[in-house]
Amino acid sequence: ETGVTQTPRHLVMGMTNKKSLKCEQHLGHNAMYWYKQSAKKPLELMFVYNFKEQTENNSVPSRFSPECPNSSHLFLHLHTLQPEDSALYLCASSLNPGQGSEAFFGQGTRLTVV
Amino acid sequence: DAKTTQPPSMDCAEGRAANLPCNHSTISGNEYVYWYRQIHSQGPQYIIHGLKNNETNEMASLIITEDRKSSTLILPHATLRDTAVYYCIVRVSTDKLIFGTGTRLQVFP
Numbered sequence: 001e002t003g004v005t006q007t008p009r010h011l012v013m014g015m016t017n018k019k020s021l022k023c024e025q026h027l028g029h030n031a032m033y034w035y036k037q038s039a040k041k042p043l044e045l046m047f048v049y050n051f052k053e054q055t056e057n058n059s060v061p062s063r064f065s066p067e068c069p070n071s072s073h074l075f076l077h078l079h080t081l082q083p084e085d086s087a088l089y090l091c092a093s094s095l096n097p098g099q100g101s102e103a104f105f106g107q108g109t110r111l112t113v114v
Numbered sequence: 115d116a117k118t119t120q121p122p123s124m125d126c127a128e129g130r131a132a133n134l135p136c137n138h139s140t141i142s143g144n145e146y147v148y149w150y151r152q153i154h155s156q157g158p159q160y161i162i163h164g165l166k167n168n169e170t171n172e173m174a175s176l177i178i179t180e181d182r183k184s185s186t187l188i189l190p191h192a193t194l195r196d197t198a199v200y201y202c203i204v205r206v207s208t209d210k211l212i213f214g215t216g217t218r219l220q221v222f223p
Contacts, residue, residue: 002157002159004157033210033211035213042213042214042215042216043158043213045210045211045212048210056210088155090157090158092157092158092211102148102160102163103150103158103160103211104160105157105158105159106157107156107157108155108156108157110155
Protein backbone atom coordinates (compact mmCIF):
# COMPACT_ATOMS: atom_id res chain seq x y z
CA GLU A 1 0.00 0.00 0.00
CA THR A 2 1.70 3.15 -1.23
CA GLY A 3 -0.97 5.70 -0.39
CA VAL A 4 -1.75 6.25 -4.07
CA THR A 5 -5.06 4.69 -5.10
CA GLN A 6 -6.19 4.16 -8.66
CA THR A 7 -9.67 3.18 -9.81
CA PRO A 8 -10.80 1.17 -11.56
CA ARG A 9 -8.15 -1.56 -11.50
CA HIS A 10 -9.39 -3.01 -14.77
CA LEU A 11 -11.36 -1.38 -17.58
CA VAL A 12 -12.61 -2.66 -20.90
CA MET A 13 -13.98 -0.05 -23.26
CA GLY A 14 -15.09 0.21 -26.85
CA MET A 15 -13.50 2.64 -29.26
CA THR A 16 -16.53 4.95 -29.14
CA ASN A 17 -16.84 5.01 -25.35
CA LYS A 18 -15.87 7.76 -22.96
CA LYS A 19 -14.40 6.73 -19.62
CA SER A 20 -12.26 8.23 -16.90
CA LEU A 21 -9.43 6.90 -14.77
CA LYS A 22 -9.12 8.23 -11.25
CA CYS A 23 -6.10 8.63 -9.01
CA GLU A 24 -6.03 9.97 -5.48
CA GLN A 25 -3.40 10.43 -2.83
CA HIS A 26 -3.69 11.76 0.69
CA LEU A 27 0.04 11.94 1.30
CA GLY A 28 0.17 15.70 1.06
CA HIS A 29 2.10 15.48 -2.19
CA ASN A 30 2.19 18.39 -4.60
CA ALA A 31 3.19 16.67 -7.84
CA MET A 32 1.21 14.03 -9.70
CA TYR A 33 2.00 12.06 -12.84
CA TRP A 34 0.42 9.79 -15.43
CA TYR A 35 2.50 7.05 -17.00
CA LYS A 36 1.60 4.50 -19.67
CA GLN A 37 3.13 1.03 -19.83
CA SER A 38 2.43 -0.97 -22.96
CA ALA A 39 3.33 -4.64 -23.19
CA LYS A 40 7.09 -5.20 -23.27
CA LYS A 41 7.86 -1.47 -23.37
CA PRO A 42 9.32 0.87 -20.75
CA LEU A 43 7.09 3.16 -18.79
CA GLU A 44 6.30 6.30 -20.73
CA LEU A 45 5.68 9.57 -18.94
CA MET A 46 2.47 11.18 -20.22
CA PHE A 47 1.62 14.17 -18.04
CA VAL A 48 3.05 16.02 -15.05
CA TYR A 49 1.11 18.23 -12.68
CA ASN A 50 2.81 20.44 -10.12
CA PHE A 51 0.62 22.24 -7.61
CA LYS A 52 -2.43 21.47 -9.81
CA GLU A 53 -0.87 23.03 -12.89
CA GLN A 54 0.09 20.91 -15.88
CA THR A 55 3.79 21.37 -16.46
CA GLU A 56 4.42 18.64 -18.98
CA ASN A 57 2.57 16.95 -21.81
CA ASN A 58 4.76 14.40 -23.56
CA SER A 59 3.16 14.73 -27.00
CA VAL A 60 0.17 12.73 -25.83
CA PRO A 61 -2.74 12.47 -28.31
CA SER A 62 -5.75 14.62 -27.49
CA ARG A 63 -7.95 11.55 -26.98
CA PHE A 64 -6.25 11.48 -23.54
CA SER A 65 -7.31 14.45 -21.46
CA PRO A 66 -5.96 14.91 -17.92
CA GLU A 67 -7.61 16.88 -15.16
CA CYS A 68 -6.23 17.86 -11.77
CA PRO A 69 -8.95 19.57 -9.70
CA ASN A 70 -6.80 19.66 -6.56
CA SER A 71 -3.46 18.37 -5.33
CA SER A 72 -4.98 15.10 -4.11
CA HIS A 73 -6.84 14.02 -7.24
CA LEU A 74 -5.86 13.36 -10.81
CA PHE A 75 -8.07 12.11 -13.62
CA LEU A 76 -7.40 10.83 -17.10
CA HIS A 77 -10.40 11.23 -19.39
CA LEU A 78 -10.49 8.85 -22.32
CA HIS A 79 -12.48 9.12 -25.53
CA THR A 80 -12.37 7.49 -28.96
CA LEU A 81 -9.40 5.36 -28.03
CA GLN A 82 -7.69 2.88 -30.32
CA PRO A 83 -6.82 -0.75 -29.60
CA GLU A 84 -3.13 0.21 -29.41
CA ASP A 85 -3.98 2.37 -26.39
CA SER A 86 -4.52 -0.81 -24.41
CA ALA A 87 -1.95 -0.69 -21.62
CA LEU A 88 -1.35 -0.36 -17.90
CA TYR A 89 -1.89 3.26 -16.86
CA LEU A 90 -0.01 4.25 -13.74
CA CYS A 91 -0.44 7.27 -11.54
CA ALA A 92 2.32 8.53 -9.26
CA SER A 93 2.83 11.36 -6.81
CA SER A 94 5.78 12.99 -5.13
CA LEU A 95 6.09 15.49 -2.32
CA ASN A 96 7.67 18.18 -4.42
CA PRO A 97 8.40 18.39 -8.13
CA GLY A 98 12.09 18.51 -7.44
CA GLN A 99 14.31 18.19 -4.42
CA GLY A 100 14.87 14.53 -5.24
CA SER A 101 11.48 13.51 -3.87
CA GLU A 102 10.80 9.84 -4.35
CA ALA A 103 7.71 8.98 -6.33
CA PHE A 104 4.96 6.73 -5.03
CA PHE A 105 3.02 4.76 -7.61
CA GLY A 106 -0.49 3.39 -7.60
CA GLN A 107 -1.29 -0.16 -8.66
CA GLY A 108 -2.40 0.97 -12.07
CA THR A 109 -5.47 0.57 -14.25
CA ARG A 110 -5.27 -2.21 -16.82
CA LEU A 111 -7.09 -0.79 -19.85
CA THR A 112 -8.27 -2.87 -22.78
CA VAL A 113 -9.73 -1.12 -25.80
CA VAL A 114 -11.87 -3.36 -28.00
CA ASP B 115 16.59 8.91 -23.58
CA ALA B 116 17.56 6.65 -20.74
CA LYS B 117 21.02 7.64 -19.51
CA THR B 118 21.79 4.25 -18.03
CA THR B 119 22.75 0.79 -19.24
CA GLN B 120 21.64 -2.32 -17.39
CA PRO B 121 21.83 -6.04 -18.24
CA PRO B 122 18.44 -7.22 -19.46
CA SER B 123 18.23 -10.12 -17.03
CA MET B 124 19.93 -11.77 -14.07
CA ASP B 125 19.37 -14.81 -11.87
CA CYS B 126 20.01 -15.14 -8.16
CA ALA B 127 19.61 -18.00 -5.72
CA GLU B 128 17.32 -17.39 -2.78
CA GLY B 129 19.25 -16.29 0.31
CA ARG B 130 22.22 -15.07 -1.69
CA ALA B 131 23.13 -11.47 -2.39
CA ALA B 132 21.84 -10.04 -5.64
CA ASN B 133 24.20 -7.49 -7.18
CA LEU B 134 22.59 -5.46 -9.94
CA PRO B 135 24.97 -3.30 -11.98
CA CYS B 136 24.22 -0.04 -13.75
CA ASN B 137 26.43 2.02 -16.05
CA HIS B 138 25.90 5.76 -16.25
CA SER B 139 29.11 7.01 -17.83
CA THR B 140 27.65 10.39 -18.85
CA ILE B 141 26.30 11.29 -15.42
CA SER B 142 26.57 14.96 -14.48
CA GLY B 143 27.77 16.29 -11.16
CA ASN B 144 24.29 17.22 -9.98
CA GLU B 145 22.54 14.03 -11.06
CA TYR B 146 21.40 11.43 -8.56
CA VAL B 147 21.23 7.68 -9.08
CA TYR B 148 17.79 6.25 -8.26
CA TRP B 149 16.65 2.65 -8.11
CA TYR B 150 13.06 1.48 -8.44
CA ARG B 151 11.63 -1.97 -8.95
CA GLN B 152 8.43 -3.23 -10.50
CA ILE B 153 6.94 -6.50 -9.45
CA HIS B 154 4.79 -8.05 -12.15
CA SER B 155 1.67 -6.01 -12.96
CA GLN B 156 2.18 -3.62 -10.06
CA GLY B 157 3.33 -0.01 -9.92
CA PRO B 158 7.04 0.70 -9.52
CA GLN B 159 8.39 0.90 -5.97
CA TYR B 160 11.14 3.24 -4.81
CA ILE B 161 14.16 1.44 -3.37
CA ILE B 162 17.02 3.84 -2.76
CA HIS B 163 18.92 6.78 -4.21
CA GLY B 164 22.31 8.43 -3.83
CA LEU B 165 24.58 11.14 -5.16
CA LYS B 166 28.18 10.27 -4.32
CA ASN B 167 28.30 8.29 -1.13
CA ASN B 168 27.21 4.72 -0.65
CA GLU B 169 23.74 4.42 0.84
CA THR B 170 21.94 1.73 2.80
CA ASN B 171 18.38 1.34 3.94
CA GLU B 172 16.16 -1.52 5.05
CA MET B 173 15.68 -2.72 1.51
CA ALA B 174 19.07 -2.48 -0.13
CA SER B 175 22.52 -0.94 -0.41
CA LEU B 176 23.72 1.32 -3.18
CA ILE B 177 27.39 1.38 -4.06
CA ILE B 178 28.50 4.22 -6.35
CA THR B 179 31.99 4.16 -7.83
CA GLU B 180 34.32 7.03 -7.07
CA ASP B 181 34.09 8.39 -10.62
CA ARG B 182 30.29 7.96 -10.42
CA LYS B 183 30.18 6.29 -13.82
CA SER B 184 28.62 3.13 -12.48
CA SER B 185 26.77 1.81 -9.47
CA THR B 186 25.57 -1.46 -7.99
CA LEU B 187 22.36 -2.17 -6.14
CA ILE B 188 22.79 -4.91 -3.57
CA LEU B 189 19.95 -6.95 -2.13
CA PRO B 190 21.83 -8.70 0.69
CA HIS B 191 19.59 -11.76 1.06
CA ALA B 192 17.35 -12.15 -1.96
CA THR B 193 13.96 -13.77 -1.51
CA LEU B 194 11.47 -15.02 -4.06
CA ARG B 195 9.49 -11.82 -3.49
CA ASP B 196 12.42 -9.83 -4.86
CA THR B 197 11.75 -11.20 -8.34
CA ALA B 198 11.02 -8.04 -10.32
CA VAL B 199 12.30 -5.62 -12.94
CA TYR B 200 14.85 -3.25 -11.41
CA TYR B 201 15.30 0.20 -12.89
CA CYS B 202 18.36 2.37 -12.48
CA ILE B 203 17.55 6.03 -13.23
CA VAL B 204 19.82 9.04 -13.33
CA ARG B 205 18.30 12.47 -12.92
CA VAL B 206 18.76 15.88 -11.39
CA SER B 207 16.57 16.51 -8.38
CA THR B 208 14.26 18.83 -10.29
CA ASP B 209 13.67 16.41 -13.15
CA LYS B 210 10.99 13.83 -13.74
CA LEU B 211 11.54 10.08 -13.61
CA ILE B 212 12.33 8.54 -16.99
CA PHE B 213 12.39 4.75 -17.01
CA GLY B 214 14.52 2.54 -19.25
CA THR B 215 14.11 -1.18 -19.81
CA GLY B 216 15.70 -2.25 -16.52
CA THR B 217 17.04 -5.62 -15.37
CA ARG B 218 14.69 -8.51 -14.89
CA LEU B 219 15.88 -10.27 -11.73
CA GLN B 220 14.71 -13.84 -11.24
CA VAL B 221 15.26 -15.26 -7.76
CA PHE B 222 15.08 -19.03 -7.73
CA PRO B 223 14.69 -21.48 -4.81
